[in-house]
Amino acid sequence: MKNRKSLLIIDMQKGSFTSKTPRFDTDSVVMRINELAKLFRKAKLSVIYIQHDGTGTGEFEKSTSEWELLDTLNIESTDVLIDKYANDVFYNSGLQSKLTELNVTELFITGCATDFCVESTVQSALAKDYNITVVADGHTTGDRPHLRAEKVIEHYNWVWQNMIPTKGKIEVKNFDQIKNDIAILSIKS
Numbered sequence: 001m002k003n004r005k006s007l008l009i010i011d012m013q014k015g016s017f018t019s020k021t022p023r024f025d026t027d028s029v030v031m032r033i034n035e036l037a038k039l040f041r042k043a044k045l046s047v048i049y050i051q052h053d054g055t056g057t058g059e060f061e062k063s064t065s066e067w068e069l070l071d072t073l074n075i076e077s078t079d080v081l082i083d084k085y086a087n088d089v090f091y092n093s094g095l096q097s098k099l100t101e102l103n104v105t106e107l108f109i110t111g112c113a114t115d116f117c118v119e120s121t122v123q124s125a126l127a128k129d130y131n132i133t134v135v136a137d138g139h140t141t142g143d144r145p146h147l148r149a150e151k152v153i154e155h156y157n158w159v160w161q162n163m164i165p166t167k168g169k170i171e172v173k174n175f176d177q178i179k180n181d182i183a184i185l186s187i188k189s
Helices: 026-042 095-101 114-127 149-161 175-188
Strands: 004-010 046-052 080-084 104-112 131-140 170-173
Touching (some): 004 026, 004 114, 026 104, 026 131, 026 175, 046 095, 080 095, 095 104, 104 114, 114 149, 131 175, 149 170, 170 175
Parallel strands (some): 004 046, 046 080, 104 131, 131 170
């Protein structure tokens, strides 16, 4: 069976991008996500938006403005929308069954926040034997008490690049590297 790829876009929601929660390089990250999504669609590969659903917690309540995806994201009707309920996108969500249905074996991971939901999802996907490509400049986070956001991102890119995968593989590539790889795929398909 052909190795199917999917672009995961994690928690790029209005509630994660406020004046109280500024994120590193937001506009450029959104631009890169939009461009990758366009390339994935052109190559007939799935684009999956993940939204944290905090129903009952008072934060990220479903159908509130903070739960909504950023207005600057270019979402198409063919994209898949999945709710999540914990840092790990796979936990009690419909993601695993949707990936199985689509025959996805390789995940390209982007989103917010590098050190929470992106990290948890990378670890979980590794344990499930997916091939993973983290988009090095396609995820973001905010400053932390003892570390600036840019250093958090740099640190996790290094961690992921140096992890020992299970059956799958893990790579960290920047937007330009991936853009070229996906563009070649759409020419072949």
